[in-house]
Amino acid sequence: MKQCKDLLVAAVEYPSPGYVLLRLTDTEPLGEILGGQFVEIRVDGSPSTFLRRPISVNYVDTQRNELHLLIHVVGEGTRSLSQLRAGDRLNVLFPLGNGFTRGRAGEKVLLVGGGVGIAPLLEYGRQLCEAGAQPQFLLGGRSRDNMLMLDRFEALGKVYVTTEDGSMGEQGFVTQHSLLQKPDFDRISVCGPKPMMMAVAKYSKEHCIRCEVSLENMMACGLGACLCCVEKTVKGNVCVCKQGPVFDVQELNW
Amino acid sequence: MANISVNIAGLQMKTPVMTASGTFGYGLEFADLVNLEDIGAVIVKGTTLNPREGNDYPRMAETPQGMLNCVGLQNKGVDYFCQHIYPQIKDIRTNMIVNVSGSCPEDYAECAARINELDNIPAIELNISCPNVRQGGMAFGVTTEGASQVVKAVRKAYSKTLIVKLSPNVTSIADIARSVEDAGADAVSLINTLMGMSIDIERRKPRLSIKTGGLSGPAIRPVAVRCVYQVAKAVGIPVIGLGGIMTAEDAIEFFMAGASAIEIGTGNFIDPAISVKVADGISNWLDSHRCSDLKEIIGVIE
Structure with missing residues (x-):
């Protein structure tokens, strides 16, 4: 079930210059999130950033009910995100996309x-x-x-x-x-x-x-509605945000 | 609570807020995030007679307070819609409207005729204003003759509410609006995107695959308000306003300019529940300004 809500910034870490790690939490359980799924963050207070920013899920701490996002600061939007502080609120649309193939015992x-x-x-x-x-x-x-x-x-x-x-x-x-x-x-x-x-x-x-x-094609909606982030596949143009972001390489025209 | 229900050419809507074509999928994509039945009408993705792959990636570029797109009407064609999509959306209790596009009047008419057969689709929105396809699309919407020709052809094939979506990329949008009214349109919606272009200066290349695209978002709102004002003064049929609406206050501007309903497009990408929040905000605004009905403010600008 997809959600769009304000999450609380529990902590902000700086693992290396140019990177920021946001630890987000909520009073309600975050729900199931698969490895390889992503979120879309609304960036408030940045005049040049209009669209949400897609960010992959770095880690889910189920005990603390935390969602971790590792962000590389590359532009205005991510710079604005890097200035967040613990206690701030961040509007997040999640979880999005298909995620990687689920693991089987022994593989x-x-x-x-x-x-x-x-x-x-x-x-x-x-x-x-x-x-x-x-x-x-x-x-x-x-x-x-x-x-x-x-x-x-x-x-x-x-x-x-x-x-x-x-x-x-x-x-x-x-x-x-x-x-x-x-x-x-x-x-x-x-x-x-x-x-x-x-x-x-x-x-x-x-x-x-x-x-x-x-894949990380540029996207707008994150929900498979706007058809902006398409990748050419053996089945024609498909949305990276919905049918992906994870694709078997046999499906791609690479 | 002020009354915000409206009737657009026979289309009864709980709220005056519709979701714009191409920004809300088939509604289903947003079902986890907003109660679809609380939206006045959902206008689904542009549908053509034959399937279309759309343009190459990249199809989108973020711009100041907006975005450019050149999706190019990617869709699986009207037959796929009727067989596979319609069964999934027909029981959603709001007005599910199909946006129809084409490359010649015959295609538009044939596509509309097939949708005419679907009981739970009460209206179509005719797209004569897509800037991103080479043949057809906007080509029909930029001359009074072209617009009239397509609308006449569709009017013969389609018996329910016919909305025609107009392009702002014209010298006189009021003239186009008058021509589609004369050709049998029941309502007009405006504006579609404004033609734009953005360049990646480091790579010395356009940021969109086909170089130009359609600009949407708050950046175009004043242009849209002006167009709605001019068209509302020129025609007798209802006007549906759209272009960069993000808040109830934005919507109120369109109503005052003469719109009887509004659509929200790009705003859905920022807040998936924006269509319901804006409707609530319109109601609150009317209450706080001692208006009992939305109709009291429609077209108040002389």
């Missing part, structure tokens, strides 16, 4: 993330563990400074890192990591910059491994 899933695309993989990894699946993480970034929340990922499964400058893990892109030479996983879920996702999709097709990717 090994490789979660590949790049940049702020790592955000939804934390909640998805948590839900995979809960389902008895085994997640492992391959995370890429420009340098050590872009690698966030590694301890949180390590608590869920093995973490492999690549950085473009070699300051942490193996040097290069995620697709160059030695882990991929001897694949020991049943499927792959990816979220990150489009070139990275396309490279992983290509790898998965070559190795006949099932792969899903999370």
